């Protein structure tokens with residue numbers, strides 16, 4: 081059995097309510113150091129609210145959230161902020177500042193939180209953009225000039241700016257075509273391996289689950305119904321899980337995994353480079 085001590089994130093007994101709606105009730109979840117954990121569930125089951133709770137943007141009605149050895153509910157503001165700076169977050173819509181260039185977007189946290197000079201921050205931003213697979217010329221562009229896939233990569237570069245321990249990704253492949261999504265999946269694994277990240281990934285994308293997740297947590301009925309390796313999750317006796325994993329899309333993703341042909345994808349590349357096929 082996994083104890084809170086084995087976990088980089090340990091959520092215990094969390095309840096979240098909005099008015100009369102209870103989204104989570106006594107929810108427990110463990111995330112192990114170095115894993116890619118996929119979080120799935122029907123629409124409105126509270127995946128994004130759970131992510132927001134773990135990163136401290138949503139105060140639960142009750143329960144505790146231990147992250148990186150600290151209890152976010154009881155720490156003072158300074159200690160809490162030190163832990164929160166070790167998070168990198170990629171929100172669902174990328175959330176870049178539209179009035180700043182891509183490089184300025186990535187440099188901003190380095191100036192604000194790491195106290196770097198503008199020159200140093202923009203130099204380091206170039207490194208982060210390359211790490212996220214963007215070409216050097218992308219830094220000078222405005223977010224509106226980028227393709228959908230490049231916006232995701234720019235937002236990822238910003239999430240990596242402060243060398244996080246944990247990367248939180250909310251629907252990172254939503255809106256990407258299958259080849260762009262497969263390239264993004266590979267990038268996440270490459271970065272996890274190279275940087276020793278732990279990845280908390282909210283997704284609806286079955287191909288992503290099969291391709292990169294070490295374990296999958298399913299949210300249902302206000303709790304984590306199961307959190308296990310994907311084969312064990314797919315075998316769980318639950319109507320939503322059976323429909324999701326063994327419906328037509330689930331079968332296709334499983335076949336792609338077992339035939340080593342994820343999506344309609346190009347050959348994997350060793351270095352993370354932007355894929356020209358990403359949606360524009």
Ligand SMILES: Nc1ncnc2c1ncn2[C@@H]1O[C@H](COP(=O)(O)OP(=O)(O)OP(=O)(O)O)[C@@H](O)[C@H]1O
Nearest residue numbers: 098101103121122123124125126127128129130284
């Ligand atoms: N700030 C808020 N105020 C009121 N209700 C909220 C708020 N945030 C989320 N909710 C509600 O909480 C529930 C869970 O929302 P959440 O966004 O976490 O779902 P989700 O599982 O991520 O859904 P999806 O897969 O559709 O993105 C929804 O019913 C949503 O309307």
